Amino acid sequence: MVKKLLVTLGALSLVFPAMAFADDPSGKSLDIGINSLWVMIAFVLVLLMQGGFILLETGSTRMKNAGHVAGKTIFTAGLAALIYWAIGYGIAFGGDGNGFIGWGNFFFNPGYAGDGEGVPQSVFFLFQLAFAAVSLSIAWGGFAERAKLSSYLIFTVVFIAVIYPVVAHWIWGGGWLAEDGAQDFAGSTVVHLSGALAAFAATVLLKPRIGKFNKDGSANEISGHNQVFTALSVLLLWVGWFGFNAGSTLAIGDGFFGYVGFTTMLGAGAGAFAALLISWAVLGKADITTTLNGTLAGLVAITASCAFVEPWAAVVIGLVAGVLIFFSAKFFEKIKVDDPIFALSVHGVAGIWGTLANGIFATQELAEKVGVGQGGLIDTGSWKQLWVQFESVVVAGAFVLAASFLVLGVMKLIMGFRVTEEQEIIGLDLSEHGAYGYPEQLKKAGQNNIQG
DSSP: OOOHHHHHHHHHHHOOOOGGGGGGGTTTHHHHHHHHHHHHHHEEEEETTHHHHHHHHHHSOOGGGHHHHHHHHHHHHHHHHHHEEEEEHHHHHHBOOOSSOOOOTTOOOOSSSSSSSOOOHHHHHHHHHHHHHHHHHHHHGTTTTTTHHHHHHHHHHHIIIIHHHHHHHHHHOOOOHHTOOOOOOOOOIIIIIHHHHHHHHHHHHHHTTTSSSTTTOOBOOOOOHHHHHHHHHHHHHHHHHHHHHHHGGGOTTTHHHHHHHHOOOOOHHHHHHHHHHHHHHSSSSSHHHHHHHHHHHHHHHHHTTTTTTHHHHHHHHHHHHHHHHHHHHHHHHHHHOOOTTTTTIIIIHHHHHHHHHHHHHOHHHHHHHHHHOOOHHHHHOSSSSHHHHHHHHHHHHHHHHHHHHHHHHHHHHHHHBBBOHHHHOOOOOHHHHSOSSSSGGGGGTSSTTTTT
């Protein structure tokens, strides 16, 4: 009996090393340790969202490009880690900059341990890196099925080194929009809108996929090859979003991270419900793709406001996002923008709505708790926060759009970044990598079917 007791106590001392905190009666070290563990778990959840993006883009496109989609996502995520370490983190969070750009901490070396005052910088770096990688993966929606592999390499370097970090600094790194009180708790603008506008620039410059539009302007449906992949991707992204939003509290503390997760769930559910109903009402059938995109739109929209709004408002935000995604997708198709994975609607339009929603629904109590901005129009009767939200969307969006058009335009002029017509018809698996993601398709390589 005594032996079992000693073994049990020994195990508990490993799990909960109280002796390590004996000289810290306040429990500060224990709080830091627990918070650090939580943020590290959140980082893992956000990083695993890359798996969701692989399945989302693969399922939404043709099987002749499946291996390319999966491989380039892993490759660019790895390259993003190196670029963010060398340059991007310093631009976003470097302490020697100003309101417009961070500076310092290049080739970041956080040391072996924290400073005893908060989450260790190494953990914070990893968490922020995962956000940057998500924004980059959103951008790839505009490249889908027609961009050269080399274009992914070059744009990754520029986007992660400069474009994304500048916006992150403005809103999260103590920049001028942060000083104005811009509320974007987990990145409806910083992450999602930035990625979507980069995708838009790529989509416009690359032009539509072969066979997408007819000469009279009418659109052909180029179906994705695996709707089960797409549905599974939404579930993976949904789970990862709890690291995305709730992890942004950077602490467990009084349990506020649970409230953030709660509003996140409501926004997602409302987005799925509204998208299903609107597609059913307009099309006469409940469209699965619209429902899946509505779920993601609800998540994107609630990302900015998850810590600032009451539950009923989270539902409203998700409902509006679910409706917007349906009409937005129709609009982009009408103006001949070929967006294979609906990045512009899901991450762009919903990102704008989610950011603006704070100016309407944020409460003064929650704004004070988070320590950013003030309550929105309904709670305070003031238009100030809505104006700040509008300002952040316009300025950040204009910067990303202009920078992306500039970089991609130069790439197009100098090297070209769309594959040839023959390569596109064969598929990027074979033309860019020499092998199919689905090897059994090799025997069909001569068929050159648009549906792949």
